[in-house]
Amino acid sequence: MTATGSAYRRGPFREGDRVQLTDPKGRMHTITLTPGKQFHTHRGHVKHDDLIGAPDGSTITNTAGTEYLVLRPLLSDYVMSMPRGAAVVYPKDAGQIVQMADVFPGATVVEAGVGSGALSMSLLRAVGDTGRVHSFERRADFAEIARANARAFFGEDHPAWTVSVGDLVEELPGAVEPGSVDxxxxxxxxxxxxxxxxxxxxxPGGVLICYVATATQLSKVAEAMRDFGSFTEPEAWESLVRGWHLEGLAVRPQHRMHGHTGFLITTRRLAPGVTPPMRKRRPGKGYAAQEGDETTTPAEVPPGTDDAEWTSEALGERVASEKKMRKLARGVVPPSPR
Structure with missing residues (x-):
């Protein structure tokens, strides 16, 4: 049995394939091969027909003499260039999630917040055709763009993926059996x-991993995990990636780097009836102040206590406009049938 999408990852370039052209300065352009079309820049053009049938890893010279390296884009390349309505989970974080959550072939995974589908594709790669990824997204337009992005990458709808539009709290109990999610x-x-x-x-033993953007979110979810009493002590971290310049003896860190994108926090489900061991260190008294405490004035209530404060705008995230979402939906092109 051929794994979903594997036929699109090897062999000569074919009609409908997405290919990545890299010029001598390292600038990358992703195109979908279509008979009769041309790829134009301000310095010449390349015919798609000259690429169809060529092996992966070829080079081609345009009409102005500029040589391009031609490769199929990796998943990490694809997610950074695909249409998006919401911010994507960066490849460096998606890799951490798959590894640190121990997502294995055949696993049943629940994902909430599909966004543009970047993380969903990494999860689908990890569970394979025999696993199950059940994704929940509140916005129907985000869900549709995510489906289209995944379909374009895999070449077809992935059999392990189910996308539900709705709130996780309301939809999850009716979608999965208790104790069935890994x-x-x-x-x-x-x-x-x-x-x-x-x-x-x-x-029991299942992993919960959360991806949050700010330290305030990280603090609140960590304390909520502890207070709930059915999870192990949470662990949190972030990953920073810095590339290196490699040219002769000039080997040094690059001036630009992928800095903070988000925090990851993970915990594991305890067996029913089991309580976690007592923590040796407790949070400071300042965290314990709650709205219901009569001795606490409104000015002393910690920021973030009111759930209504937690909005994308308040956390500094860019929110796609309805006009942009309509444009993205129109621009999604399904892959050509094979």
Whole structure:
């Protein structure tokens, strides 16, 4: 049995393939091969017909004498250039999620916050055709763009993927059996609101991993995990990637780097009836102040206590306009049939 999408990852270039052209300065252009079409820049053009049938890893020279390296884009290349309505999970974070959550072939994974589908494709790669990724997205337009992006990359709808439009808290109990989920990945504004339904769905020992953008979100979800009482002590980290310049003896770090993109925090589901061991160190008294405490004035209530404060705009995220979403939806082109 051929794994989904593998036929599109090897062999000569064919009609409908996405290929990546890299010029001598390292600038990359991704095109979909279509008979009769041409790829134009301000310095000449390349005929698609000259690429169809060529082997992966070829070079081609345009009409102005500029030579391009031609390769199929890797998944990491694809997610950084695909149409997007929401910010994508960067490849460096997607790799951490798949590895640190131990997403394995055949696993049942629940994902909430599909966005543009970047993380979904990494999860589908990891679970394979025999696994299951059940994704939940509140916005129907985001879900549709994610489906189209995944379909364009894999060449068809992935058999392991189910996308549901709706709120995770409301939809998850009816979508999975209690204790049947191996891994849960939450990429959302307020993951602490979902802990009860996630705990019910996770199998004992199952992993919950959350991707959050700010330290305030990280702090709140960590304390919520501890207070819930059915999870192990959470662990949190971030990954920073810095490339290196390699040219002769000039070997040095690049001036630009992929710095902070988000925090990851992970915990595991305890067996029913088991409580976590007592922590040796407790959080400071300042965190314990709650709205219901009569001795606490409104000015002393910690920021973020009110769930209504947690919006994309408040966390500094760019929110795609309805006009942009309509343009993206029109621009999604399904792959040519094979």
């Amino acid at each position: 891994r849960v990945v939450l990429d959302m504004l307020a993951p602490w609101e979902c802990l009860e339904v996630v705990a019910e769905a996770l199998a």
